[in-house]
Amino acid sequence: MSQVPYASLDPDRVLDAVEACGLAPDGRLLALNSYENRVWQVGLEDRSFVVAKFYRPGRWSLPSLEEEHVFSRQLADAELPVVSPLVFHGRSLQTLEGFHYAITPRRGGRAPSLESAHELEWMGRLIARIHAVGGRESFRHRGRIDLEQMVVRPGQAVLTSRLLPEHLHPEYAAALQQLRQALEQRLDAVGPYRELRLHGDCHPGNVLWTDEGPHFVDFDDCRMGPAIQDLWMLAADDNAMGHLLEGYGQFAEPPLQELALVPALRAMRQIHHAGWIAARWDDPAFPPAFAFAREARWWEHHIQDLQQLAEDL
Structure with a gap:
């Protein structure tokens, strides 16, 4: 390409x-x-x-x-x-x-208020309805939210990129391996969970609010995965997650068991984000937008974050 x-x-x-x-x-x-x-x-x-x-x-x-x-x-x-x-x-x-x-x-709208119980419960209800449709069949070609897609491949993109300073390669590789092992242990501890078709990237920027309520945009990252994936990025804290689950529960069984996956999903997203920047660096749009990735100190902080995430899991 x-x-x-x-x-x-x-x-x-x-x-x-x-x-x-x-x-x-x-x-x-x-x-x-x-x-x-x-x-x-x-x-x-x-x-x-x-x-x-x-x-x-x-x-x-x-x-x-x-x-x-x-x-x-x-x-x-x-x-x-x-x-x-x-x-x-x-x-x-x-x-x-x-x-x-x-x-x-073209649809307009404002960002949702992540401090509003009313708006969080509304989004929870809609996500449950999205998941009801998503659970009817499976994606065959779009992949899954798993360690291969979110950790292994992005990590390899970083290690083969000219962005990561050479002297940090061993430290990054070690931190990545430590975090991967911690993630595997967390996933094993949670046990099996249902996978369904998801929005996949359900952060506040992909929800637009109007007088009629929210609408969801940009299904570019839809994949198979756990229901909690479409909830945790909208929850600033446990209280917000409670409101999302309250709304969700009006249309479907809330995925309470999957709450234990949130720290793992958060860590996987952080690894994936760095790998995404590294993989796209030769696209002219990326260096101006992510200039911080040129600096060794950003990668040093990223490695420290991975080490801390592994300990927290």
Whole structure:
């Protein structure tokens, strides 16, 4: 895959992609904040807007992208407030000049209040309903939230990256191994849990609140995993988690056993984030956005964090 995957994605191609769907763009374009993919707000001649999302080449296979679209469409069909890709020519996943992309409606909203019991319980109810749909079948191509995806591969990306200072390689490798062993012990202690199709990246930035309530966006990281994955990033503390679970319990059995997974999931996300930066460093968008990763002291602090996480588990 090219290290500069979006070099040929200029504004003209974005407009061409929108026109290929039978829409009539008026030339108004606004690049939206996204590092993994490229996302544009596009104005149309009728004065409305759509959002064009171009998937990072090589990240997901075509079947896995189709699974994402099927899942979001199933949620929309169940009258859940999600932003689902629009269908053109019988398909929601479009292709133009090697880029897979999707067109969605533009939806606004504010960030949810993570201190509001009312809003937390509302989100808990909706997540339970999302999981009811997610539990009907399984992803075959999108992978799982597990040690291989969230620890082993990201860790290898860091170790093979030019970002990690050479003198820190042994210390990072040792900290990673220590944390992996601690994670394995925690997962063994929790025991088996049900896996289902998840949003996968359910943080406050992927929930938009309007007068009608919340709607969920960006299913780009949907995977198989435990239900608690879609709850813990919205819970600032135990009290907030209690409100989320209170709402969740109005539609489904709360995943109380999985609360013991939260420290492991938090640690896995931290490893994955560093590995993601390392793996994408040759993308021109990354060095300006994550300039701290150039500094040895950031990696020293990251290693200390991994060591502390292993002890805490």
